[in-house]
Amino acid sequence: MAKAKSAFVCTECGAEYRKWQGQCSSCNEWNTLSEIRLASARPGSGSSGSGRGGYAGDLSRDVVDLSNVDLSEVPRLSSTFNEFDRVLGGGLVPGSAVLLGGNPGAGKSTLLLQTACKLAQQRRILYVTGEESLSQVAMRAHRLQLPTNGLKMLAETSVETILAVAEREKPEILVIDSIQTMHLEDISSAPGGVAQVRESAAALTRFAKQTNTVLLLVGHVTKDGTLAGPKVLEHMIDASLLLEGSADSRFRTLRGQKNRFGAVNELGVFAMLEQGLKEVKNPSAIFLSRQEEQAPGSLVMVVWEGTRPILVEVQALVDESALGNPRRVAVGVDQNRLAMLLAVLNRHGGLFTGDQDVFLNVVGGVKVLETSADLAVLLAVVSSLQNRALPKELVVFGEVGLSGEIRPVPSGQERIAEAAKHGFLRAIVPRANAPKQSPKGMEVIAVDKLSDALEAL
CATH class of the missing domain: 2.20.28 (Rubrerythrin, domain 2)
Structure with a gap:
């Protein structure tokens, strides 16, 4: 042998x-x-055959010109959640592998169990749990008042056994909870190790591609908030989603970090209730739950998440520092960018904050990843520094350059229209984003420099 x-x-x-x-x-x-x-190599794939270099591969596949490739729309399966479908780019694609990560208690298993129970009424679903017993999953489904008939369950961690059962059951959707508990018999390392996670994910993804099955993987995260396991895991799958949410908030945000079938950085918002996760159809209304009396340092900005604008509130607190090195704390925005913006404010706005502690917070736990929040951050800092409240009907967006210029941002017209829809009467925007005709009842103030924005206040 x-x-x-x-x-x-x-x-x-x-x-x-x-x-x-x-x-x-x-x-x-x-x-x-x-x-x-x-x-071992499969028969017929070795070097004993004919052909150049002794290769005897499958010659039945023909080379196809790119212009002749069929452009018909890829069929998608709805997850029964509009917010989930939005982040996925329109729904689940047959043959795709989707990785769902998040902190413990964020609701990963709850979201997938709700999706699986609802889809099982019309489609074949196989839910594989490696972390919980079947009775634990059944109790959760009963507590959430979900329909349990039709959902096939399997408590197993061996990938070989799971693939054998999947071959027999032929599910349309295969859920693995979680990939860190799976193991292959040929690998001697413990489950959760780099080798086990990589090879287990590769075997499951290969099965999904060959059988046109939707593969949903649950992934753990590290203490830094990144997906645990080798980086090659994120390269194998088609979509990488991250479910975020603090323990003291009932809202959860689902953000797409990688998606081969849709837009990246798409955001879906859910609320954790007694009946499980419920989608929030109008996120701006939730993030704008402001007090009746306007306080200094509070301002509304328009951020662009994936394919839609969202209005969120940013709060700044500037206080005299009792330390030799003033603090710069930012929650929801990049702390290094805050330090850079404060330097621009000193140089081109004439306001010195070198002896002040500056605290910044984006309300609702939203993480702003784009530069359109620059102008709103600076104006909120100025409002707190001078202890003067800004008008409640004011909305601001725009990128601030190092020379104090206000740069345009993408989808400026849609941002202004979203603000007008929520009743805002005044907007400070970059001049290049100013519409030719302002929305009815709204005053749009176009600015070129930071000094112009400060004068407009």
């Missing part, structure tokens, strides 16, 4: 070696190499 081929894989970084060694050369960790057996 031919000797089985093997390789040694680092359980920390996933690097491969032909022979065992005490230290991994890639991550410099000790005693992290574990042996895995490599699958």
Whole structure:
């Protein structure tokens, strides 16, 4: 018999070696190499056949010109949640692999169980749980008052067994909760290691592509908030989603970090209730739950999330510092960008904050990843610094450059229309984003420089 081929894989970084060694050369960790057996080549794929270089591959596939590729719309399956479908780009695509990550308690299993129970009334679903028993899942479904008939359940962590059951059941959607608990018999490392996560995900993704099955994977996150496991895991799958939410808030945000079938950075908003996750159809109305009396340092800005504008409130607090090194704390925006904007405010706005503590917060737990919040952040800081409240009907957006200029942002017309729809009467925007005709009942103030914006207040 031919000797089985093997390789040694680092359980920390996933690097491969032909022979065992005490230290991994890639991550410099000790005693992290574990042996895995490599699958033997299939008959007919070796070098004994004819052809150039002795290759005898499958020659039945023809090369196709790009202009002749069928452009028919890929069929999608609705997840029964409009917000979930929005983040996915329109729904679940057959043969795709979707990775859903999030902190413990964010609602990953709840969201997928709700989706699976509702879809099981019309489609074949196989829900595989590796972290909970079947009775625990059944109790959660009963507590959430979900329809349980028709949903096929399996409590298993062996990938070989799961694939065998999937071959027999032939599900349209396969849910794996979670990928960190799965393991292959050929890999000697513990479940959750780099080698196990990588090879298990590769085997499940291969099955999904070959059988045109929707694969939904639950993934853990590290203490830094990033997906646990090797980075190659995010390259294997088609869509990477992150479910975020603080423990003291009942709202959850689902953000798309990678999507081969839709827009990236799309945002879906859910509310965690006793009956599970409920989608929020108008996120701006929730993030704008402001007090009747306007306070200094509070301002509304329009951010663009994926394919829609959302109005959120930013709050700033500027206070005299009792320390030699004043603090700069930002929640919801990049702290380094806040420091840069304060320098622009000093240089081009004539307002010095070097001896002040500056605290910034985006209400509702929203993380602003774009630069359209620059102008709103600076005006909120100025409002708190001078202890003067800004008008409640004012909305602001725009990027601030290092020379004090106000740069335009994408989709400016749609942002202004969204603000007008929510009853705002005045807007300070970059001049290039100003419409030719302002919405009815709304005054649009176009500015070119930071000094113009400060004068407009």
